[in-house]
Amino acid sequence: MRGGRESGKPADDQWSSRLALTVNGVGHDLTLDNRTTLLDALRERLGLTGSKKGCDHGQCGSCTVLLDGRRVKSCLVLAVTLDGREVITVEGLAGRRLYPLQAAFVAHDAFQCGYCTPGQICSARGMLDEVSRDWPSAVTADLTAPVELTDAEVRERMSGNLCRCAAYPNIVTAIRAAASSR
Amino acid sequence: MSAPPVGAVGREHPRLEGRDKVTGAARYAVEYPVENVTYGWAVPAAATRGRILRVDAAPALALPGVLDVLHHGNAPRLTPGVDADLFLLQEPAVHYRGQFVAVVVAETIEAAREAARLVRIDYDTEPHTTVLSEHHPGLYRPNKVNPSYPTDTEDGDFDGGFAAAEVRVDATYRTPAYHNNPMEPHATTARWRDGRLLVHDSNQGSTPVQATLAELFALPREAVRVVAEHVGGGFGSKGYAKAAVVLAALAARQVDRPVRLALTRQQLFGPIGYRAPTIQRVRLGADADGRIAAVCHDAISQTSTLTEFAEQAAVYTRSMYAGRHRRTTHRVVRLDVPTPFWMRAPGECPGAYALESAMDELATACGIDPVELRIRNDPAVDPEQGLPFTSRNLVACLRDGARRFGWADRDPTPGVRRDGRWLVGTGVAGASYPARARAAAAAATAAPDGTFEVRINATDIGTGARTALWQVAADALDVPVDRVAIRVGDSDLPAAGVAGGSMGTASWSWAVIRACEGLRDRLRQAPGGAVPADGLTVEVSTADEVRAQRPLPRYAYGAHFCEVRVDADTGEVRVPRLLGVFAAGRVVNPTTARSQLIGGMTMGMSMALHEEGLLDERYGDWVNHDLAMYHVSVCADVERIEAYWLPEEDPELNPAGVKGIGEIGIVGTAAAITNAVHHATGVRVRDLPVRLDKLLERPPTR
Ligand code: FES
Ligand code: FES
Numbered sequence: 052m053r054g055g056r057e058s059g060k061p062a063d064d065q066w067s068s069r070l071a072l073t074v075n076g077v078g079h080d081l082t083l084d085n086r087t088t089l090l091d092a093l094r095e096r097l098g099l100t101g102s103k104k105g106c107d108h109g110q111c112g113s114c115t116v117l118l119d120g121r122r123v124k125s126c127l128v129l130a131v132t133l134d135g136r137e138v139i140t141v142e143g144l145a146g147r148r149l150y151p152l153q154a155a156f157v158a159h160d161a162f163q164c165g166y167c168t169p170g171q172i173c174s175a176r177g178m179l180d181e182v183s184r185d186w187p188s189a190v191t192a193d194l195t196a197p198v199e200l201t202d203a204e205v206r207e208r209m210s211g212n213l214c215r216c217a218a219y220p221n222i223v224t225a226i227r228a229a230a231s232s233r
Numbered sequence: 234m235s236a237p238p239v240g241a242v243g244r245e246h247p248r249l250e251g252r253d254k255v256t257g258a259a260r261y262a263v264e265y266p267v268e269n270v271t272y273g274w275a276v277p278a279a280a281t282r283g284r285i286l287r288v289d290a291a292p293a294l295a296l297p298g299v300l301d302v303l304h305h306g307n308a309p310r311l312t313p314g315v316d317a318d319l320f321l322l323q324e325p326a327v328h329y330r331g332q333f334v335a336v337v338v339a340e341t342i343e344a345a346r347e348a349a350r351l352v353r354i355d356y357d358t359e360p361h362t363t364v365l366s367e368h369h370p371g372l373y374r375p376n377k378v379n380p381s382y383p384t385d386t387e388d389g390d391f392d393g394g395f396a397a398a399e400v401r402v403d404a405t406y407r408t409p410a411y412h413n414n415p416m417e418p419h420a421t422t423a424r425w426r427d428g429r430l431l432v433h434d435s436n437q438g439s440t441p442v443q444a445t446l447a448e449l450f451a452l453p454r455e456a457v458r459v460v461a462e463h464v465g466g467g468f469g470s471k472g473y474a475k476a477a478v479v480l481a482a483l484a485a486r487q488v489d490r491p492v493r494l495a496l497t498r499q500q501l502f503g504p505i506g507y508r509a510p511t512i513q514r515v516r517l518g519a520d521a522d523g524r525i526a527a528v529c530h531d532a533i534s535q536t537s538t539l540t541e542f543a544e545q546a547a548v549y550t551r552s553m554y555a556g557r558h559r560r561t562t563h564r565v566v567r568l569d570v571p572t573p574f575w576m577r578a579p580g581e582c583p584g585a586y587a588l589e590s591a592m593d594e595l596a597t598a599c600g601i602d603p604v605e606l607r608i609r610n611d612p613a614v615d616p617e618q619g620l621p622f623t624s625r626n627l628v629a630c631l632r633d634g635a636r637r638f639g640w641a642d643r644d645p646t647p648g649v650r651r652d653g654r655w656l657v658g659t660g661v662a663g664a665s666y667p668a669r670a671r672a673a674a675a676a677a678t679a680a681p682d683g684t685f686e687v688r689i690n691a692t693d694i695g696t697g698a699r700t701a702l703w704q705v706a707a708d709a710l711d712v713p714v715d716r717v718a719i720r721v722g723d724s725d726l727p728a729a730g731v732a733g734g735s736m737g738t739a740s741w742s743w744a745v746i747r748a749c750e751g752l753r754d755r756l757r758q759a760p761g762g763a764v765p766a767d768g769l770t771v772e773v774s775t776a777d778e779v780r781a782q783r784p785l786p787r788y789a790y791g792a793h794f795c796e797v798r799v800d801a802d803t804g805e806v807r808v809p810r811l812l813g814v815f816a817a818g819r820v821v822n823p824t825t826a827r828s829q830l831i832g833g834m835t836m837g838m839s840m841a842l843h844e845e846g847l848l849d850e851r852y853g854d855w856v857n858h859d860l861a862m863y864h865v866s867v868c869a870d871v872e873r874i875e876a877y878w879l880p881e882e883d884p885e886l887n888p889a890g891v892k893g894i895g896e897i898g899i900v901g902t903a904a905a906i907t908n909a910v911h912h913a914t915g916v917r918v919r920d921l922p923v924r925l926d927k928l929l930e931r932p933p934t935r
Binding site: 066084086087091094095098099100101102103104105106107108110111113140141142144145149153154156157158160162163164165166167168169172205206207209210211212213214215216217218219220221222223 | 247248250251252253254255256257258259260261264266297341342343344346347414415416417418463464465466468495497498694695696697824825827828829831832834835836839859860861865866867868869871872874
């Protein structure tokens, strides 16, 4: 637990807890069922349906969001553990203009049905951050050198995000285009 | 490649809904804000065959927030005889494991999920049979195969022709159950108001879903509205009303509140359909030059005890290659399993795997290049019907693909190319898919400000149909695209058929063009060409025109080329290159067309190497029923993948001149890969998928 702080305070009944959650820069004081996942809290309580439920088991990546800047599968996180934490979802990326990854996904047709797309985009943002910190992946040849963002690196690092429409080649192109314009 | 387009058709254009999809604004079926909403959770049967003796809902109902538990004893009644698979919660009979036998409705998702586990159901079970085999005593000859092809065909004297052939191939190919697994599960929000039913549903065609719901709930069609604005993929599995929408509508009626119900990922393995496993024997008899004299394709697959679905795997062979003596047959067996259904190119996809593999075996047996073998056996007319093809450019696809891929000078010897630890091979396969069209209605409205709105209940499941129809409409109206708005995905719009069978764009653009033409005629007749203040609308149906189409063989064609690398020690297979060339009529939007083609090709690769439904016959269910154990291709599996198309004009198709591209990409791909695996290793895999153990059983040639 972060900072040894106890997360989530029991609410009036045994079923739920109160917590403060910042989502896309907006603070929320929530009383949530202890069984509620972050994904269901976003979709069913906060009306943020951009994050998708593809499997509810951490197996598809559709629900990927950024938790304190790092990518997580929100279906695997119980909301009650997140008191005081900060979440960014696909709805929080664009300002007046599209976020570069979003614009690149449109420009390179990096999706078809679009259901995996919010997860792909959030995951890509987290992934690019990992690369910029030189975190190695399974295909990184030299663990001591700076990571170079090759196609193989992108493919490996994005393989937790399934796309049944198989927009993969265009996803790789879009991510690299967005990364090079950063 | 061809002359630059004059209008919008033929131009690259990003998807109209692209911005909504990348910002999360696009709403899918269970994402609409609804007051007072409740949550439904489907409960699957834990018996494979038998009857429900007793449902004890008390433990579930005792959970806070649980509103009701529906089952056959208390659910609202449905009209019998509409569809056995959709006659849900009506009878105690259990026909397969996983069949939905109850639904929990609760105030929250959490309560619904937990309560679903607490519903206690006792069964009286009977012995079951769930494994497909060519020796199954229950095999029978269906009256037709999907959707309405003759079961068997025969021309000439196959047995005599095969016996007399200089070179013979006789091989049996097996494909496992494949599961569609769209990323968005089947999901529905249902609500009733004043006897009317409104559903937001994830499907591939809300006009037919509307019709089915109206029948099931004994309502006039106008009392049912089905909205499917954005759909997270379907690949055939949402081509018809499925359990989710029926359960949600039942539950909403029962609790008299709106219900959101999404199937879980695990529940998508069975009750919504799957690609039937097949056993296919292919026999080819040819002369020493590889000219086929006799061809026979016998296909076996399974169906359920509820509904007959006969995968038309041998139909592909009826029109693909020449040969004077021909026979195709289909047999099925009713097992205690869920009903199989459409999965991307039903019939053609598994059928092409078998025939295009056998062609490769014939090429090897004759010592002829497999591209050349296919060119030699390209028929001048449809080999069964004797009718000329409206256009047939298989040979052009093969030649263009061979040139792009660098096929010339290929050494055919299997198992001799080594690059470090990798055995390297290349493979080819042909592909074809019927170019069909169905009747549709569409409306076009002119507004006084010079803008237009075109409406049709087409469904965009990710194909790019919305954008393509908008481009087609602009050209038909002869105005710039920015003056045209398009509306799709709502049964309140003019009725249209499913996004399936690769006939969506062909059928819908036909109606859109006729509506726009009709509107232009009306505008020309309008006094001074002025549009009245309340606009001018023309609505048309293409029913008569489509019915009047000449019965000619119409097909799209393609050729797949690929390189594979097989790890000599582990048997790991990589596909560093996959290249397809297609002849599919006109291409409306190259951007979305390319995405569809590479999507189909990738799913074909996934079929060849990764996917396999593993059935446990003790329970009659697939063991690997989630995305951790049922493997679909991921980003790291897809290296270089290219799709090209040839310019093709075919006046016998439809006004837009399109053939449909949703399925051709998956036809033949798996054979190209297994053929390349053979070229790399000398091992011929005749039962998909190509797993490591199958390559290691017989050590690859070193
Ligand atoms: S929904 Fe979370 S990983 Fe699939
Ligand atoms: S775009 Fe459909 S699943 Fe990725």
